[in-house]
Amino acid sequence: MTSLTAPSETGLLQGADWWRQAAVYQIYPRSFADANGDGIGDLTGITSRIPYLQELGIDAVWLSPFYPSALADGGYDVADYRDVDPKIGTLDDFDEMSRALHAAGIRLIVDIVPNHSSDLHAWFQEALAAPAGSPARDRYVFRDGRGENGELPPADWESVFGGPAWTRTPDGQWYLHLFAKEQPDFNWQNEEVREDFRRTLRFWSDRGVDGFRIDVAHGLAKDLTDPLPSAAEIARITEPGRNPLWDRDEVHEIYQDWRRVFDEYDPPRIAVAEAWVATPRRPRYARADGLGQAFNFDLLQAPFAAGPFRDIVTENLALSAESESSTTWVFSNHDRVRHATRYGLPLILDAADSGEQTRDWLLRGAPEAELDRDLGLRRARAATLFELALPGSAYLYQGEELGLHEVGDIAPEARQDPTFFHSPGVDVGRDGCRVPLPWTREGASFGFGSGEAHLPQPAWFGDASVEAEDDDASSTLNLYRRALALRHELQTGEELEWIEALTGGDVLAFRRPNGWTCVTNFGDEAVALPAGELLLASGPVDDELPAATTVWLR
Ligand code: NOJ
Ligand code: CA
Secondary structure, three states: OOOOOOEOOOOOEOOOOOOOOOEEEEEOHHHOOOOOOOOOOOHHHHHHOHHHHHHHOOOEEEEOOOOOOOOOOOOOOOOOOOOOOOOOOOHHHHHHHHHHHHHOOOEEEEEEOOOEOOOOOHHHHHHHHOOOOOHHHHOEOEEOOEOOOOOEOOOOOEOOOOOEOEEEOOOOOEEEOOOOOOOOEEOOOOHHHHHHHHHHHHHHHHOOOOEEEEOOOOOOOOOOOOOOOOHHHHHOOOOOOOOOOOOOOOHHHHHHHHHHHHOOOOOOOEEEEOOOOOHHHHHHHHOOOOOEEEOOOOOOOOOOOHHHHHHHHHHHHHHHHHHOOOOEEEOOOOOOOOHHHHOOOHHHHHOOOHHHHHHHHHHOOOOHHHOOHHHHHHHHHHHHHHHHHOOOEEEEEOOHHHOOOOOOOOOHHHOOOHHHHHOOOOOOOOHHHOOOOOOOOOOOOOOOOOOOOOOOOOHHHHHHOHHHHHOOOOOHHHHHHHHHHHHHHHOOOOOOEEOOOOOEOOEEEEEOOOOOEEEEEOOOOOEEOOOOOEEEEOOOOOOEEOOOEEEEEO
């Protein structure tokens, strides 16, 4: 087992293992800070907020896509993998941001989107202009249609965002897009595609990037042998690795190849896979000869309850040991309803998958009466302290350190997310967790920029702003600051031992090798506060451990 290398004088975790127990802060660049007042967050805005990030105490930033994009999917439709979107900056701004982050002791992870490009990518434009069967079309997935005149798509597959996964081109052929129609899937059997991504990984590594977050890592390798199976036939395939579109074994050859690129650098570049696969399949994505680490979304999908939390932690620690990686924990990101809100919908305690409940709540116009904001936040703070005491990496999403709730009431005409447009009445989309951050109590966009923000901010954002929380000792922001600072001091080997004498009913207690102890009361009633030196609490405690509260003890 590895213990964490100590922070250096600059604060940078040193050595090749720096990532194993890092606290990584996700920035969604268009909604973080807007330096030039055009309503869109930008790289200069990020640079200007580095003192804030440093004070927060995170180890690394993961930057969601900042590449040239028409924003058909919030930047996950990349038109050029080796440039910065002029709407949010330049390569020089990127270098300046990267330099300043490193000087502040913060590492930088960027998002790589290899399953699909934007339809505006030069290669896709070239493919559209080229004839059927041409090398330009071979970089993507083009097929003739079915039916007498090819008027039916090659298969009846649905895209992840809803609607058909095939779109017809003016010359009659069809192309595959597992996401939006502006996101054509690459053909990963094409050597030019492989070579181009090696080039991209080196391009950013040469610029000093420390690692990569790999989008849809389970999607690249596909078996598209004709005749293509129908959606119903695919749905019947349950044997792992046999689905023609997802989680195929061959995908790991691509990552073994990438590992050779990562290892050209010192320290080797790191990678974390976004792979929505069954939990037991996850270690394959985290192998040392592949990407090295994989997101674990199990807690994000669980109700706030002791039983599921304990099972998930136990299973994932065993799985990460299997791949010799460290595990990862996530409660919120740019795709999911913020956890303060999920936990504030009372029904969630009974739900197997909290996503269903929150989606339903949003679809019905997010009725405030059903959301217990205080309870949600109390549980979210307790969950975060639980998370930050666990072995492994914690991936935090911008705004959760302010205890932000989801913005539920965005007018249809203000929405941007393709899931809203492609699946009317089924999914309200992800805009509610992507609303630009509030920095000040007042001002045009609560200090996000000097003008209006690209997504509307609600009136309650002022009270949840950095300015409002800064001076309040009991604020969520100050809780995160204290927790992250203490975590640096207390960090230890990657083991965890459940303290059975304190665990039971709604309470979970565990101890790390150096005696760092975490106790969470998931229930509705206070319980006795265990003995020990109280280091930190997620809410007020006296001689009892109140409902929905976590304490760190020693
Ligand atoms: C996962 C990303 O997190 C999400 O935002 C995006 O829409 C899809 N991948 C497609 O790239
Ligand atoms: Ca801007």
